Amino acid sequence: MNDKTSFPFWNTDWLEAQRKYMEAWTTLSQEAMRKAAVPGSEGNGGTTWDATPMNKALEYWWKSVSHAADDDTRAFYGKLLDQTQAFYFVTDQLSRFLQGLADAARNTDEWQQELDKHFEEMKAVLMNVHGQSGEALSSMVGAWQMPMDTLQRTLSSASVFPGDFMQGFEPDLQAFKSDDIRQVTDRFLSVPGIGYTRESQEQVQNGFRLWLRYQSTFNEYQAGFAKVAVQSLDHMKSCIMDKAGKGEAISTLRELYDLWVDCNETAYAEYAMSGEYSEIYGRLVNDLMAVKQHGRHVMDSIASSFNMPSRKEINTMQKRQQQNRRELMAFKSKVEELEEKLQRFEKSGQAQSSRPTAGTQAATRPAAKPSPARQSRTTKKKTRKKSTSRKA
Amino acid sequence: MFPFQIRPDELAAEVNQFNTKLAQGFSTLRDIGEIEVGASAKDPVYSEDKLVLYRFKPRVEQVNKTPLLIVYALVNRPYMADLQDGRSMIQGLLDAGQDVYLIDWGYPDAADRYLDLNDYINGYIDRCVDFMRRHHKLDKINLLGICQGGTFSLCYTALHPDKIRNLVTTVTPVDFHTRDDMLSNLVRNIDVDLLVDTMGNIPGELLNWTYLGLKPYRLMGQKYMDLVNMLDDVDQARNFMRMEKWIFDSPDQAGEAFRQFTRQFYQENRLVKGAVDIGGNIVNLENIKLPVLNIFAAADHLVPPDASKALRGCVGTSDYTELEFPGGHIGIYVSGKAQKMIPPAVGEWLQARG
Numbered sequence: 001m002n003d004k005t006s007f008p009f010w011n012t013d014w015l016e017a018q019r020k021y022m023e024a025w026t027t028l029s030q031e032a033m034r035k036a037a038v039p040g041s042e043g044n045g046g047t048t049w050d051a052t053p054m055n056k057a058l059e060y061w062w063k064s065v066s067h068a069a070d071d072d073t074r075a076f077y078g079k080l081l082d083q084t085q086a087f088y089f090v091t092d093q094l095s096r097f098l099q100g101l102a103d104a105a106r107n108t109d110e111w112q113q114e115l116d117k118h119f120e121e122m123k124a125v126l127m128n129v130h131g132q133s134g135e136a137l138s139s140m141v142g143a144w145q146m147p148m149d150t151l152q153r154t155l156s157s158a159s160v161f162p163g164d165f166m167q168g169f170e171p172d173l174q175a176f177k178s179d180d181i182r183q184v185t186d187r188f189l190s191v192p193g194i195g196y197t198r199e200s201q202e203q204v205q206n207g208f209r210l211w212l213r214y215q216s217t218f219n220e221y222q223a224g225f226a227k228v229a230v231q232s233l234d235h236m237k238s239c240i241m242d243k244a245g246k247g248e249a250i251s252t253l254r255e256l257y258d259l260w261v262d263c264n265e266t267a268y269a270e271y272a273m274s275g276e277y278s279e280i281y282g283r284l285v286n287d288l289m290a291v292k293q294h295g296r297h298v299m300d301s302i303a304s305s306f307n308m309p310s311r312k313e314i315n316t317m318q319k320r321q322q323q324n325r326r327e328l329m330a331f332k333s334k335v336e337e338l339e340e341k342l343q344r345f346e347k348s349g350q351a352q353s354s355r356p357t358a359g360t361q362a363a364t365r366p367a368a369k370p371s372p373a374r375q376s377r378t379t380k381k382k383t384r385k386k387s388t389s390r391k392a
Numbered sequence: 393m394f395p396f397q398i399r400p401d402e403l404a405a406e407v408n409q410f411n412t413k414l415a416q417g418f419s420t421l422r423d424i425g426e427i428e429v430g431a432s433a434k435d436p437v438y439s440e441d442k443l444v445l446y447r448f449k450p451r452v453e454q455v456n457k458t459p460l461l462i463v464y465a466l467v468n469r470p471y472m473a474d475l476q477d478g479r480s481m482i483q484g485l486l487d488a489g490q491d492v493y494l495i496d497w498g499y500p501d502a503a504d505r506y507l508d509l510n511d512y513i514n515g516y517i518d519r520c521v522d523f524m525r526r527h528h529k530l531d532k533i534n535l536l537g538i539c540q541g542g543t544f545s546l547c548y549t550a551l552h553p554d555k556i557r558n559l560v561t562t563v564t565p566v567d568f569h570t571r572d573d574m575l576s577n578l579v580r581n582i583d584v585d586l587l588v589d590t591m592g593n594i595p596g597e598l599l600n601w602t603y604l605g606l607k608p609y610r611l612m613g614q615k616y617m618d619l620v621n622m623l624d625d626v627d628q629a630r631n632f633m634r635m636e637k638w639i640f641d642s643p644d645q646a647g648e649a650f651r652q653f654t655r656q657f658y659q660e661n662r663l664v665k666g667a668v669d670i671g672g673n674i675v676n677l678e679n680i681k682l683p684v685l686n687i688f689a690a691a692d693h694l695v696p697p698d699a700s701k702a703l704r705g706c707v708g709t710s711d712y713t714e715l716e717f718p719g720g721h722i723g724i725y726v727s728g729k730a731q732k733m734i735p736p737a738v739g740e741w742l743q744a745r746g
Binding site (some may be wrong): 058061065068069070073076077079080081083084086087088095098099102111240243244248249250251252253254256257258260261264265268269272273274277278279281282283285286289290292293296315318319321322323326329 | 394395396397398402403406407410411414415417418421422424502503505506507511515571572574577578579580581582583586587589590591592606607608609610612613614616617619620633636
């Protein structure tokens with residue numbers, strides 16, 4: 001079997017394009033490495049790789065083959081490709097960053113100081129996501145957005161809005177951070193409703209106020225994650241120093257990626273276990289729920305105005321229905337208990353009528369043992385009585 | 393030496409290899425077919441609303457006369473305990489001579505919004521237990537709880553000690569306020585009344601993302617990179633997809649039960665205080681004087697070991713056994729190591745106690 005038949009997508013353009021790209025890229029990078037190499041030194045040249053063409057090639061390939069799969073496979077593989085692109089992105093950015101450090105390290109004996117300097121720069125960028133910074137460092141910030149993406153999905157599953165709803169408002173939301181604009185907004189929201197529609201005016205104002213509160217909390221939450229990113233850099237620096245001390249090397253992109261994952265998980269776990277995180281996460285969920293509940297009240301008012309059932313009314317019905325079912329089960333259980341009792345009495349009565357002298361004998365005979373289910377109900381009653389008295 | 397030592401040609405080769413695996417893996421996944429779950433033969437023997445009680449067919453001749461009821465959590469689906477041939481705790485228990493029953497809670501919908509913990513514990517579980525007692529003509533049965541189902545089993549046994557002979561709990565939270573409980577920290581400040589009043593039932597998807605959010609970089613990213621490396625092996629790929637199916641097969645949670653569980657257990661940590669209120673009955677774990685086997689996972693990120701081990705100080709029994717599994721919350725049911733360790737240990741422990 002030759003290579004062409006063993007490979008399922010040999011005839012797709014993507015692989016050919018990738019092969020050509022890799023060949024050209026390797027040639028170029030080797031050339032660059034030769035130019036940058038310091039005579040007598042070990043290690044890499046001053047080259048990095050660029051993940052963008054790879055991602056584009058991946059997208060192109062996916063478009064050409066995805067129609068061959070069923071919906072489930074397509075959805076899952078789409079997710080897998082998203083993660084692959086994230087993998088390329090993270091390793092691309094990290095390898096650029098570390099390559100810069102390696103170059104600096106080659107030119108100085110005090111590479112630890114360079115390491116410190118680069119990491120401090122990186123931390124400064126992460127602490128000020130919207131601030132001005134070098135292009136390479138700014139794009140690196142994107143790699144730390146994964147938990148935010150997860151959170152957006154979490155919130156969107158509980159929200160009427162799609163996951164990236166808030167992202168679309170980003171430029172305007174920045175404006176709300178300005179105190180002046182915020183004051184104007186607050187004044188607008190404080191204007192009392194007047195006239196026939198005053199209640200609906202207040203309703204709209206209140207909804208807007210709740211939404212702003214949620215957005216403000218979301219910004220706070222996001223700022224918290226900038227701290228996680230900074231903390232993860234500290235962990236990463238310490239891991240690199242540790243490896244250097246032991247003479248260990250990071251020799252594959254996958255090792256680099258795994259190191260990044262470990263450092264981020266450690267930093268995230270530290271933050272997620274803090275009281276600060278618990279408080280802000282709770283507030284975030286509560287503020288989102290307040291927005292959603294407000295929306296529901298508005299919908300309920302509209303439904304009521306059309307004489308349509310509101311959520312509130314349906315809740316009442318469901319609650320009553322559940323209570324009825326509980327009572328029904330209790331009655332059913334009671335009827336079964338009484339039936340068993342009746343059967344025992346009937347048996348006992350038949351025995352008495354068939355034997356005229358049985359009455360005196362029955363009085364000395366122990367009572368029939370109840371069935372397991374009957375017995376359980378009796379015991380349950382006792383337990384309940386006991387528990388209630390303990391509670392009291 | 394600076395530890396970053398990747399030569400560009402090596403880097404290119406690595407990326408090339410990765411992409412090749414990714415492309416080949418597409419055909420593996422495309423042709424993998426329907427993912428089947430559930431390895432062991434079973435019959436539905438009792439049903440009520442959306443609940444179905446299953447009885448598994450025995451795999452050995454000598455079967456324990458006291459049947460074993462498995463109570464699964466309300467979160468996710470119970471087929472995780474019987475995922476596939478060779479990775480099934482239930483199969484192992486059947487091989488160990490147990491007569492196994494399992495409660496499948498089904499998928500609650502809006503009509504189940506007002507089911508509360510009393511309905512689940514003193515209603516559904518109690519009626520399943522009574523069904524088994526009647527069917528086997530026994531006063532007592534054995535009970536095994538999984539995760540939240542373990543917590544339910546503890547509450548049930550404390551309230552109905554006369555119906556249970558032996559109790560096994562697996563990865564079961566008891567103390568919800570241990571220092572390393574991230575899930576507990578996450579829900580501590582949530583206004584659960586507002587959440588339930590707003591959402592009604594709690595969407596399973598919301599819970600899924602919450603669990604994934606406990607280890608976001610690992611569970612949302614790195615895991616899939618691992619998959620690429622195993623896509624050339626159809627069996628490994630199928631196993632991965634089976635787990636993936638289970639992880640995202642998450643029923644909605646009945647609103648009232650969720651409200652009570654979150655508040656009483658996660659937020660107020662009432663179980664260890666002897667203050668959980670189930671339908672007006674106070675759960676006192678000291679009432680559990682029957683034999684207890686408590687199994688926990690050393691690397692459990694959802695229910696930390698200390699959260700489970702707290703049970704020792706709460707129950708009133710003198711026959712208390714702990715078993716530590718060297719793995720995680722899911723591995724305890726599906727890993728190869730678990731198959732050799734957990735079901736035989738449970739079987740042996742139960743056989744020794746009748």
